[in-house]
Amino acid sequence: FGSGFHQGVARGSVQEHFDADSDADITTWGVRLGYPERSDLTKSFHKNSGYLSMSAKGALVYSRYRFFDSRQTLQNLLDAIDDARTDARVAGIALNLSGARFTRGQAWELRDRLGDFRATGKKVVVFIDQAGSSTYYVASAADHIVMDPEGTLMLPGFVVGRTYVASMLDKLGIGFEEFRFLKYKSAVENLARHEMSEADREQRQALVDAYYATFRDDVAASRNVSAGTVDGWMNDTGIFDGPTAVEQKLVDEVGRWDEVKERVKKLEGKSKAFIGADALADRWYPSKQWGETKKIAIVYAIGACDMDTGIQARRLEKMLRGLRNRDDVKAVVVRVDSPGGSAMASDVVAGQMRELMKKKPVIVSQGDVAASGGYWISIAAHQIVAQPTTVTGSIGVIAGWAWDKGLGEKVGMEGSVVQKGKHADLFFTLKPPYFPVGIPHRQVTDEERELALTTMKSLYARFVEGVSKSRKMPRENVEALAQGRVWTGLQAKENGLVDRIGGLQDAILVAREMAKIGVNEEYELIGVAPRGLVKLDLPVPGLGGAMASLLSPDWGTLLTAWGGKSDDVEEEDYVVTYLRHMVQYNGRPQCILPPDMIPRDSE
Numbered sequence: 243f244g245s246g247f248h249q250g251v252a253r254g255s256v257q258e259h260f261d262a263d264s265d266a267d268i269t270t271w272g273v274r275l276g277y278p279e280r281s282d283l284t285k286s287f288h289k290n291s292g293y294l295s296m297s298a299k300g301a302l303v304y305s306r307y308r309f310f311d312s313r314q315t316l317q318n319l320l321d322a323i324d325d326a327r328t329d330a331r332v333a334g335i336a337l338n339l340s341g342a343r344f345t346r347g348q349a350w351e352l353r354d355r356l357g358d359f360r361a362t363g364k365k366v367v368v369f370i371d372q373a374g375s376s377t378y379y380v381a382s383a384a385d386h387i388v389m390d391p392e393g394t395l396m397l398p399g400f401v402v403g404r405t406y407v408a409s410m411l412d413k414l415g416i417g418f419e420e421f422r423f424l425k426y427k428s429a430v431e432n433l434a435r436h437e438m439s440e441a442d443r444e445q446r447q448a449l450v451d452a453y454y455a456t457f458r459d460d461v462a463a464s465r466n467v468s469a470g471t472v473d474g475w476m477n478d479t480g481i482f483d484g485p486t487a488v489e490q491k492l493v494d495e496v497g498r499w500d501e502v503k504e505r506v507k508k509l510e511g512k513s514k515a516f517i518g519a520d521a522l523a524d525r526w527y528p529s530k531q532w533g534e535t536k537k538i539a540i541v542y543a544i545g546a547c548d549m550d551t552g553i554q555a556r557r558l559e560k561m562l563r564g565l566r567n568r569d570d571v572k573a574v575v576v577r578v579d580s581p582g583g584s585a586m587a588s589d590v591v592a593g594q595m596r597e598l599m600k601k602k603p604v605i606v607s608q609g610d611v612a613a614s615g616g617y618w619i620s621i622a623a624h625q626i627v628a629q630p631t632t633v634t635g636s637i638g639v640i641a642g643w644a645w646d647k648g649l650g651e652k653v654g655m656e657g658s659v660v661q662k663g664k665h666a667d668l669f670f671t672l673k674p675p676y677f678p679v680g681i682p683h684r685q686v687t688d689e690e691r692e693l694a695l696t697t698m699k700s701l702y703a704r705f706v707e708g709v710s711k712s713r714k715m716p717r718e719n720v721e722a723l724a725q726g727r728v729w730t731g732l733q734a735k736e737n738g739l740v741d742r743i744g745g746l747q748d749a750i751l752v753a754r755e756m757a758k759i760g761v762n763e764e765y766e767l768i769g770v771a772p773r774g775l776v777k778l779d780l781p782v783p784g785l786g787g788a789m790a791s792l793l794s795p796d797w798g799t800l801l802t803a804w805g806g807k808s809d810d811v812e813e814e815d816y817v818v819t820y821l822r823h824m825v826q827y828n829g830r831p832q833c834i835l836p837p838d839m840i841p842r843d844s845e
Contacts, residue, residue, distance in 0.1 A: 290333035293367075293506055294326040295516040298380075299341040302348050304542045304577060305769055316348055317540065317769065320747055322519040323355040327362055329522050333514055334365035336506060337384070338499050342377050346453070347579070347610035349376040350629050351745035353460070356383040367506055369499045370395070378492070379457060382464045387493040388505055395482040395492060397475050400453045402446045404432045404838050415648030417685060420640075421694055421831075424702070427638035427726025429614075429836045430824065434642065445727055446839075449633065452730045456630055467491060536763070538753050539565050540746075541576045541770045543591060546819050547583035547615035547833070555587035561770050562594035566601055571768070573603040573753035576623065577746060581835040582615025582636070583823055585701055588833060595622035603756035607749035608632045608740065613728055615833040617739075618705060621712035624756065627749040628731030628740040633839060635739055637709055638726025639702045641694060641831045642824070645682045646672055657683040665690060669829075679825055686829070698831040705833065713738060728839060 255272040302316045326332040335356070344352070356366050360383070368381040371390035375397055381387050389395065411418055411433065420434035428442035438446070458472045465472075475482075475492065484496040497505060507513050541561060545552030565571050576595065582588065598604050599622070606612070606623040613636035620626050620634070628634055650656060655672045668690065671680025686694070706724055710717045715738055723729070723737055734740040742748065750767065759765050820837045 289330050291331050292515040292517045293334045293336045294322065294332050294522065295336045295338075295518060296322060297338040297340070298344075298352075299338070301343040302345075304544055304579070316351065317746065317767070318519075320351065320355050320745075321767075322522065323352075323359055324747065325519070325522040327359045327364070332364065332517075332522070333510065334367065334385075334506070335359060336502050336516060337366065337368045337380075338502075339368055339373065339377050339381055340371045340390075340499065342380075344376045344380065345610045346376055346379075346631050347629050349379045350631055351747075352380050353383045354745055355747065356380070360385065365509060367502060367509065369497075369502055370493070375400070375457060379461065381493075382461045384464075386495075386505065386509055388495055388497045388499075388502055389484045389487055389493040390498060391484045391496040393484055395487050396480065397482070397492075398480045399476045400450050400457075402450055402838060404438060404836070406432045406436050406438075408432075408434055408436050411644075412647075415646065415650070415652050416681065417645045417647030419643045419685070419691075421642055421691070421698060421829075422640060423695060423699065424638045424640075424724075424726040426728070427636070427640045429640045429832070429834050430642040432836070433644070448733075449728065449730065449839075452732065453631060456732075465491060534570050536757070536759055536765045537568075537571045537768050538750060538757065538759075538765055539568075539571045539574045539768050539770050540750070541565070541574060543576060543578045543580055543616075543619055544609075545580060546823055547580055547585075547587040547591075547619070548823065549584065549587050549590070552583060552819065553580055553587065553591065553619075555584075555590045559590050559594045562591070562598055565770070566594075566598050571602065572759060572765075573605065573757035574598060575605045575607055575746070575749045575753050576619070577607045577609060577749075578612040578616050578620050579609030580616035580619065581611050581820070581837070581839070582613060582618070582833045584827065585615060585618065585639070585705075585831065585833045588615035588618040592619050592622035595619070599624060603753055605749045605753045605756070607744075607746045608634055608731065611835065611839070613839075614638065614726075614835050618708070618833055620740075621709055625742065625749075625752055626740040627742045627744045627752060628734055629745055630730065630732045630743055632731035632734070632740075633728050633835070634731060634734045635723065635729040636726055636833075636835055637705055637720065637724035639698045639705065639831045639833055640726070641698055641829060643682075643686050643694075643829045645685050647685075649681065650683065682828065694829065694831070701831050701833075709739075728835070 257270050258266060259268045259270065261267040296319070298314070298319065300314065302319065303313050304316060306313055306315060323335065326335060360366055365386070366384040367386045367388065368384040369388045369390075370377060370381050371393035373381065373393070373395050378395060378397060408418070418433045420430050422431070425441045426445050428439060431439055431442060458469050462469045462472045475490065479486075479490070482490065482492060484493070487493045488496060495505070503513075503516065541558070543553045543558060547553055547555065549555045565574055595604055604623045606620045606626045608620060608626065608628040609632065611633040612620050612628070613634050617634055617636060650672045653674070655674065657670060657672050659667050659670050661667050667684065668682065668686065670683055672683050673680030706717060706720050709715070709724075710720045713720070719738075723739060729737065729739060731740060731743060735743050742752065754765065820834070823832075823834065
C-alpha cells in the first residue's frame with residue numbers, strides 16, 4: 243500500500259528450499275531497502291490535505307554557483323508551482339512575497355504559472371508587506387491577498403528617463419561624437435546630445451505605454467475590477483497603506499504572515515497543513531524508469547554580449563559544442579536575457595547554436611531583454627518564445643568616439659608620439675598615473691569617420707540579412723522593422739520577429755514537442771550556465787572598487803569573480819557593465835542597448 247517513511251522503506255523476506263526427498267535443504271533470507279512509493283490508497287487518504295508554503299525573498303537568479311550559493315532560482319520556483327499543480331495532496335499555495343525582488347519578466351512568468359495552477363481549481367493565497375508594481379503584479383494573480391497592516395503598496399506607474407551628459411563632458415574637456423546612421427539606434431546619444439531625440443522618445447513611449455496597458459489589463463481581470471479602476475489606483479492615489487488597500491479592493495484583508503494559516507482555514511473551511519517544496523510528490527517519490535532518462539538542456543545567455551564577461555561567449559560556445567554530441571540531450575532551450583554588446587561575441591554563440599540546430603531542436607526563451615546582440619543570438623533557433631513584456635528587436639549598430647578635448651590641458655597632461663602609419667596615433671591615449679583608463683588624444687578625421695561608418699553599415703547589412711534568412715522574411719520587410727527600433731514581445735509576435743508568447747516553461751514544452759518526448763514520458767531538465775564553482779561574498783573597496791568596475795574591463799571582471807554583483811537583475815550593475823563595455827570598445831561598432839531602455843518601476 244505504499245507504506246513507509248520519508249527516508250524510505252525496509253522489507254524482509256524468508257524462503258525455505260527443499261531437496262528431491264522433500265526434506266528441508268536451505269533457507270534464504272532477503273532484505274530490501276527502498277524508498278517511498280506512490281500509492282492510490284495513500285493518495286486518496288491525503289487528497290487536498292495541504293498547502294505548498296513558499297517564500298520568494300530576495301532576487302531570483304537563473305543559476306547558482308556550484309558551492310556555497312543558496313539563492314533561489316527562477317526555474318526552481320516555477321518547477322515547484324508545476325509540481326504542486328499535479329500533486330493530488332496539494333490544495334493550494336501560500337506564497338510569502340515579503341522582501342521579493344522581481345524583474346518585470348520574472349513577475350510575468352510567476353504570474354502566468356500561478357494562473358495555470360489556479361485553472362485546476364486549486365487556490366493561491368499571497369502575503370505582501372512592502373510592495374511595488376512587479377510584486378503586486380504577481381500577487382494580483384491570487385485568490386486572496388493578505389497585506390501587512392503597517393505595509394505600503396506603491397503603484398505610481400512606469401517611467402523612462404535618461405541622463406544627458408554632453409554639457410558635463412564639455413566642461414571636463416572630453417569630446418564625444420555619436421556615429422549614427424539608423425533612426426532608432428540611440429545607445430550613445432546621451433553622451434553626445436542634451437535631450438532625447440524624437441525617434442528615441444517615440445520608441446520609449448511605446449514601451450512605457452505597452453507595459454502600462456499589460457499591467458492594467460491583467461490586474462483588472464484578476465481583481466475583477468474595471469481597467470478604469472486600475473487607472474485610478476495609479477493616477478489618483480499611487481501609494482496605499484493596508485486599510486486603504488483593503489478599502490479600494492487592491493487586497494482582501496490585513497494581517498501578518500504567521501496568521502496566513504488561519505486565513506487558509508477560513509478560505510477552505512478546515513485546517514490545511516503547510517508543506518515545503520521538497521515534500522512534493524514529484525520530488526519525494528523517485529523515478530522508477532529503467533535506463534537513461536531523456537534530457538532537455540537549458541542554456542543561459544545572461545548579461546552583456548562579451549567574450550569573457552556577461553554571457554561569456556568563449557565558455558558558452560564550448561558548452562553548446564559539448565551538447566551537440568550528447569545522445570541523452572534531445573533538445574536545447576537557450577534562455578536569452580541580454581541587451582547585446584559585441585557583435586563578435588553574439589555571433590560566436592549564434593554560430594554554435596546553428597550547428598546545434600542541425601542535430602536537435604533549439605528553442606530560444608527571451609527574458610526581460612533580448613535585443614540588439616541579444617536578438618542576434620535569438621535568431622539562431624528553430625523557434626523564439628518571448629514574454630509579452632520582453633524588449634526585443636533593435637536590429638542595428640551603433641558606435642561613438644570619445645577623445646581629449648581639453649581635459650589634458652586642464653589636469654596637466656601632454657601627449658607626444660612617434661609613429662609609422664597614417665592612422666597609428668588614433669588610439670594613443672592620455673592616461674593619468676594609477677588611473678585604469680585612458681582617453682584618445684585626438685578626434686577622428688573625416689576619412690576615419692567614413693571608414694568607421696562603412697564598417698558599421700557592412701555589419702548592419704549582415705545583421706539584416708541574418709534576420710531575413712532565419713525568420714524567412716523578405717529583406718525589405720526586415721528593414722522596415724529594423725533601424726535599431728525596439729519592440730515588446732507582443733509587438734514582435736505581431737510583426738514576425740518572434741514565434742510565440744510565453745515564458746521559460748512554455749519554451750520547454752515546445753522543445754519537448756519538437757523532440758517527440760511523449761506527454762507521459764519522463765524527462766529531465768539540466769541547467770547549463772557559465773558560472774564558477776564558488777560564490778564568495780568578499781568586501782569590495784568602495785570608491786576604488788566602483789572606479790575599477792566602471793573603467794577597467796579586467797578589474798571589473800576580477801571584482802565580479804571576488805563576489806561583486808553579477809549581471810542577473812540589478813539596474814545599477816547594468817549601468818556599470820554598459821559604461822565599462824563602451825569604454826573598452828571606444829570607436830568600434832556595437833550591437834547594444836543603453837541600460838535605461840527597459841522601463842523600471844518607480845519604487
